Amino acid sequence: MKSVFTALFVLALSTVSWSQASSPEQRIAVLSKTKWEWMADKQIDSLAILFDDRSRFVHMSGTWGKERELEIIESGSIHYKQADVHDVVVEVFGNTAIVWNRITLIAHVRGNEVSNEFTVTEVYQQRAGEWKMLDLTFSSVRDTHALEH
Template sequence: MANSQSEDLTTKMGFASKIQALHIKKFNWIINQQLDSLQNLFHDELHYIHSNGWKESKAEIFQDMASSKLRYDDIIVHSSDVRLIDSTAVVTGKGTFCVQMVGKPLEFKLYYTEVYVITNQGIKLISRHACKDSGL
């Protein structure tokens, strides 16, 4: 039984590392507008909530990227943590987000939560919520 628990822990730790790496890659894909990679990662039912309460769907995110309404220039992750619950991973993190909103440069220090689920199509981001972090 102890060996089974050890194997389960090793598997969980490996999955947490995979989610952590994917969460960082996602930010690079957003900066570089790698839409095909984002298309594969984003769940069709994604809710992407910005720090000002603006909620976007998967389709709206891609529309805004295509029109340059919202462009990410840089994302610096200061800290992040992954928690696993069954087939769900919850990432909480803090970062600095440098964006252009309709051409106007802005910088936000944010605290964010991302929820990833395992589906038949692989790991998918289904929810993201951010709020301003005055502690950064």
């Protein structure tokens, strides 16, 4: 029960930031940033609401669905400790949004702390006024990789 209240509280706080963002692109950028925080804090209830039931997650070691991603985060087999976001590009196409983040990810993976540079592609779809994540794909890049705006 406590986790449900925590998830609702976090969603309420996100809504305040969300409502202060004026454009759909800004709202999606805020949602993406919030998602990284939820992943770092293992906020499974909030992530379960955000991730579509058929969402896919593409990592360096494999591709899987929502339930496996939530299990990985909850168990800590991958702990997304910190995502330093260096650049964000958001494009909205009707009810679909694509986010490209250039990040340095510090994670704890199978007992080892690692730091990697990635461009992360996120795909969201708006349904009944709510955004759902459909895809999150990590692409390994050099630290000189740039996102064109």
